[in-house]
Amino acid sequence: MKRFTEEVAALSKEDFAVELVTDLAWWQVITIVMMDLKEAKVSRILEHPLMQARIRRANHRTPRAAIWGHLQMHTKTGCDNVRYTRRYEPLLFWKDDKSVWSIDEELAAEEVPELVEMLERYKGYTTAQGAVVERFAFTTFHQSFSYEDFVEGIKPVMSEDVADALAYEVKPGIFKTMVQKAMSDPDHDYALLIDEISRGNVASIFGELIALIEDDKRQGAPNELRAQLPYSREEFMVPANLYIIGAMNTADRSVEALDTALRRRFTFIQTPPKSGLIQQPTGLDVNLQALLTTMNARIEKILDKDHCIGHSYFMGIAQQADPLEELRKIFAQKILPLLEEYFYGDPAKIGMVLGKRFVKRGDLSITLLEGDWEIDDFEDRKVYSIIDPMTLQEEDFRTIYE
Template identity: 40%
Template sequence: MPTPPPDLIQLTRAQVLQALRQLDAVGPRMPLSTVYDLVYKSRRYAPRAVAQLAYRLALGQPDAVWPLPAGAPTNQVLEKLSFTIATKRPTLENSPLLDGDVAAQEQMQELYTGPVPATPPAPVRRPVAEAPPAPAEVQEPLAHYAAPEPYAKPQALAELFMPEEKLDAALAALRRRRNLILQGPPGTGKTFLARRLAWLELGATDARRLELVQFHPSYSYEDFVQGFRPDGQGQFQLQNGILLNFCQRAAQDLERPYFLLIDELNRGNVARIFGELLLLLEADKRGPAHAVRLPYAPAGSPPFFVPENVHLIGTMNLADRSLAPLDYALRRRFAFVNLEPEFGAPLQQFLAAQGVPEAVVTRLTARLSDLNQTIADDPELGPDFYIGHSYFCQPPTNPAEASAWLQLILEQEIAPLLADYWLDQPAKAAQQRKKLLS
């Protein structure tokens, strides 16, 4: 019997949501597919397993077989129902459950961790439980940029508070070094800009070629590159980290760029987390010719390399005194772009376009500009401790509420910073707070 095209597979979003609830109700979620994940409310599922269960629920036949193969045919059906399909996080070849394109799984696994055994373990399937009744109406807001949309410089300039010359310079640095760090005080839009730089290079808001990770003090080499971690059976298995999974995806699509965004890069122990990246990040050290052996890799497995189409964009908060600066060996692998607060014409025009009254805009920009000048003049603080404009980028929709909105931000978000900035000078902190709120 010929396979019907994806357009003829009749599934509704409500049926797929019902399948997701049933998978959660049965117990631990099914292991992720090697090639694709369906991402919903921060949880991940094997797309074909979800489609299979939704199809059975739709037909009322517990033995019905989903007629489409894994991969693009199944993903197209789910994406048309506004579900997000991500290409990441492979399962190990000895996982008790496998889903998706097995040939592609084995090919990606072999690229970095050696060939899989000739006979993989037989799949194990959970019995389909009785489906709970579906709600009469399903309402879920769709995420902004959920589906890839074209993205170009005019859109970026409309969203960013920076001149075109500085945006061009940041793009040129990213293309030249392939590794870029956006650094500046808190609230200057570093992560916001990082995502849009990637979109400009991709030409679209394509989440499938973009990965975001945040470093923190507990983050390790085993999380980022490769290491032994416990599985669901209480045993330790060698598992690839985010970097290896991301590089595997990029290596299958060398004609197009891929972007790994690292938020709060200097909040982790960067030298320890990066490991071999100290060498492989350099623009002229990409590709198989510069591959190195990973310390956890099994004997005989292929060495690891960073594909030429992988780009890294990191963000660094300069105001946190608890963070150590990057060492020089890592620093010279990146180009750096400094970001500063913008309380001039771009922010004023943006707030005016949002309906914020002119008097409120004038008060906001005057108070914050004066406060930042005081911070810059303090020898123990300086420009790294500026207050950024991002605090004020979401004004209320009702112009009558703008004055109260500004006052709340100044009292609840900005004023507490002043007590920390001048911890040893409480009189000065109180003075600056009074000027800010008066």
């Protein structure tokens, strides 16, 4: 992740402001600004550095209207100078007859103490020492993950003070948030990392934005495309400096088939197991690299390459005080359960991969009771049992590859 991470000696106060307001809603940033200004007209609120940072992140075309609207929505109900009928908690603001806005600081400290703390951090900020700037975000797709989680959606906001009071706000999803960050910082590359990308309904999650992620459809490209988002009605495009990186396991059976339209918009890179990355533990007379390579060669012959065992299982053995004990645990708790899933109901194939030290034939002397239940089909059936790996020694593991 070095490409999307930077160590900086100091962050400017402007950059710190951007980081501070990145995930805040309009009304939250307005609240912080008003606690700093005490009293102000909308034009002065608009000029505040924190508000300017929020505007750059949102790429909003009419920020003055957004500020005006959110001030009215969170104005105290007794204010005669605000005609807006729908009010949403917390009610913090007041407008006088000269269009000067003020804030109930005592109520703000009680209702939103985290915003008070943010203001103190901003006012007391000088320089960041040895700061690490991470320009990436991580998410995981699953069957319940939706467009509203990924791009934007309407989320309910309920009041604890007023019974049955329910409001809705348009909340940006992780994709929209990363797009806004990348657009406001075109000199750096950003990345959105999606784990288990094939486990979600990808076509539904990306929605109408599936075309916008193509290289030639991005911001500034020859065939630049823009879309209007369904909830916020904002114009949306994807900048060229945002990378979307997905990870998936092709052996997973309980996943959605990756949408063809999305598949052709990605570059696919296979990442097979790399036994050479495994560090050989001192004092363990089992060649872990040879062990993994041999097991995977047999699995690939019986099944396919998609079912090969990853090298990550063995990466931490060298750091353990008792490498043999750790190897036993890995086989007992990870390798064998995985193979039993692969070869469900056919333990003989586990024996083909691991050998006789791990799988043995059952008792051949078992006699089935006679009766009218057609036992002929079971007379020649072979029974196998799995040896407990916690009882095995180094030579038992070596038999896998020797």
